[in-house]
Amino acid sequence: MTTAxxxxxxxxxxxxxxxxxxxxxxxxxxxAFSNGLxxxxxxxxxxxxxxxxxxxxxxxxxxxxxxxxxxPAAPDVDKRAMAAMQTSTMLRTAxxxxxxxxxxxxxxxxxxxxxxxxxxxxxxxxLWVSWxxxxxxxxxxxxxxxxxxxxxxxxxxxxxx
Numbered sequence: 001m002t003t004a005x006x007x008x009x010x011x012x013x014x015x016x017x018x019x020x021x022x023x024x025x026x027x028x029x030x031x032a033f034s035n036g037l038x039x040x041x042x043x044x045x046x047x048x049x050x051x052x053x054x055x056x057x058x059x060x061x062x063x064x065x066x067x068x069x070x071x072p073a074a075p076d077v078d079k080r081a082m083a084a085m086q087t088s089t090m091l092r093t094a095x096x097x098x099x100x101x102x103x104x105x106x107x108x109x110x111x112x113x114x115x116x117x118x119x120x121x122x123x124x125x126x127l128w129v130s131w132x133x134x135x136x137x138x139x140x141x142x143x144x145x146x147x148x149x150x151x152x153x154x155x156x157x158x159x160x161x
Contacts, residue, residue: 009082009156010132013089017130020093021123024100028120031104032113041112049106049118052099053125060129064092065139070149081144081151088140089130096126 067084070077103119130136134154141153 010085010137010153013086013132017089017093017127017132020097021126021130024097024126025120025123027104028100028107028116028123031107031116031119035107035111035113035116037113037117039112041110041114045106045110045112045115046118049099049103049115050121052102053119053122056095056098056122057125057129060092060095064088064095064129065136065143067140067143069146070144070151071147072149074149077149078152081141081149081153082156084144084151085132085137085140085153089132089136093126093130096122096129098122100126 065088067088070080070084074080099122100119103116103122107113107116107119137153137156141151144151144153
């Protein structure tokens with residue numbers, strides 16, 4: 001049996017985030033077409049969906065980047081840093097995917113596909129907040145390195161770490 005290895009450890013996170021974003025998109029499209037797009041939805045359902053998107057994005061941006069600072073004297077700083085990055089990314093992904101799940105449920109409650117379509121706004125927000133981009137990796141790295149440790153997450157982004 002062979003196992004696939006990724007040259008860049010952050011590549012696995014990209015695959016997970018992209019897969020979750022794709023699944024949420026398909027889920028919302030199914031909800032939209034299952035409930036029909038003909039009749040306009042009541043504004044209250046659209047408002048709840050919009051509040052869910054904004055609230056979950058705010059939560060992902062505030063608590064999703066909180067990581068405990070690494071102790072520079074601790075062993076395996078690199079492994080601990082990567083574990084913290086994975087945990088942080090999954091938390092941000094889950095928080096930013098929640099509005100898509102809420103949108104699907106609301107589309108069935110409201111019997112309107114428009115609510116699910118509005119839920120599609122959560123997908124770009126999810127990718128912006130969760131994707132292991134240079135900016136997001138640097139933000140997590142700053143938190144990890146606050147006590148003087150050198151996590152090296154930015155090097156790993158380029159595949160050199």
